[in-house]
Every structure is written in C-alpha cells, then in structure tokens.
Amino acid sequence: MTKEEVQGATEEEQQAQSKKALKKQQKEAEKAAKKAEKQAKLAADQQTTEEDDFAKDRYGVSAMVQSQQKLVKSELNLSALSVPETDRALVKVEDLTVEKADQLLWVRARVHTSRAKGKQCFLVLRQQQFNVQALVAVGDRASKQMVKFAANITKESIVDVEAVVRRVEQKIESCSQQDVELHIERIFVISQAEPRLPLQxxxxxxxxxxxxxxxxxxxxxxxxxxxxxxxxxxxxxxxxxxxxxxxxxx
Structure with a gap:
C-alpha cells in the first residue's frame, strides 16, 4: 500500500469517526431536550395541581407548637366555647357518642390504621383504649390531594382532625365507638411517626x-x-x- 493510499484510508476513518461523534452528539442533544421538556411538563402539571387544590389550607404537617396554641379539653362542641378561633377545643374519643351527632369538633388521636379506596380514605383514630372510625372523602370540603395526604400518614402518628360526628346505620364492630363515625373536614399531623416502627x-x-x-x-x-x-x-x-x-x- 502506497503512502497516498494509507493517507486516504486514514482520512476516511477520521471522517467516519467524526460522523459517529456528530450523531452521538445529536442523540445526546435530543435526549437532553426530551428530558427538559418532560421536567417542564411535570412542573407545569404540579403547579396546575397546586392551583386546583382548593383544600390546600385544610391539611398538612403542623409546625412545632411551641405553646402558641391554647388547647381546651371539653365535652362540648367548639361553637359552645368562648375561646378564640385559633384555639382548639379537643374532645376525647371516648366522649364521641350519638348525643354529639351533627356537631363539628376537634379530636386529637393517633392513626391506628388507614385504608384508601377510590376517592375516599378510612382511618381508625385511637386515643388510649378507645378508637373511632373516620372518613375523608372528595367533596366540597376535601380535595383529591387531601385524601391522598390522609392515606399516606404513617401509623401511630398524632393528628388533629376537625370533623362532623355522624350517626351510622350499622354498628362499627371493629371500633369502641360503634354508633358514630367522623367525617373529616381538616386534618393536620402534629407528630409524625417513623414509617416502620420496631414494634406495634x-x-x-x-x-x-x-x-x-x-x-x-x-x-x-x-x-x-x-x-x-x-x-x-x-x-x-x-x-x-x-x-x-x-x-x-x-
């Protein structure tokens, strides 16, 4: 092979390598563009979701209390107490009976179990040896995001819920408060438990x-x-x- 032939072959190899490198750069650029487009779409969808979440102020993880709230333990409903709106009159789970049906009140308890189904989530709230069934359902007072948030609360977390006491047609055999359930309108996590506890x-x-x-x-x-x-x-x-x-x- 002559010197000219070797030089020509080398030039062809360099051109082929340049074409391969160019194609590789084009593929990487297309991949980066698709990734950026996907991220922009996700960000836009998230922003739209947040804008559409009309109940975003009705649920969440509460900041550290630091004794800034006055908690009033009472068996009465909140409207019957002469306390500021920011204060919460907590009702004991054992006092949730049919006599309090249709009342709006606050309850602080632990999440014993949770079960999401479609556009609703059932919770069992426990306080000492007493427990009550609670329901979060998509409607005028709760959004899909709120239901999803409630379903993802870890077991044994302490929550504050504002709910309406409703009489049930059939007794809830799995709870101590068998004649009523809570229809949640607000839910805030006060103390979040670890996802997996050593022993329950x-x-x-x-x-x-x-x-x-x-x-x-x-x-x-x-x-x-x-x-x-x-x-x-x-x-x-x-x-x-x-x-x-x-x-x-x-």
Missing part, C-alpha cells in the same frame, strides 16, 4: 406461630414483624392485650 401493638398480641412462614423472608417489605417472648416480657406491659396496653396517668 398488633405485633405484640399476634399469637405465637403466626407469621412463621415469613420468618425467613427479608424484613423490609415482606411478612409481619415477629415479637419474641423476651420482647413481650420486657417491658411487661407488652404482654397485656392491646386494648389494655394504652393507659393514662392521672
């Missing part, structure tokens, strides 16, 4: 042997938390039935 009440009372089939599975995302006998005996109250494990100190 349901884990402590699970019979020995139940869950053995999942003992060998990875802990995260599979199976049930298994509490050993030593865990149930230390501390001692973990051995009690779950409805007696929560108590008040007077």
């Amino acid at each position: 009440l349901d884990d402590a009372v699970r019979p020995d042997g139940e869950g053995e089939e999942v003992r060998l599975l990875p802990v995260r995302g599979h199976g049930k938390c298994i509490s050993a006998q030593s865990t149930k005996l230390q501390p001692r109250q973990c051995q009690l039935p779950h409805h007696l494990q929560v108590f008040g100190i007077t």
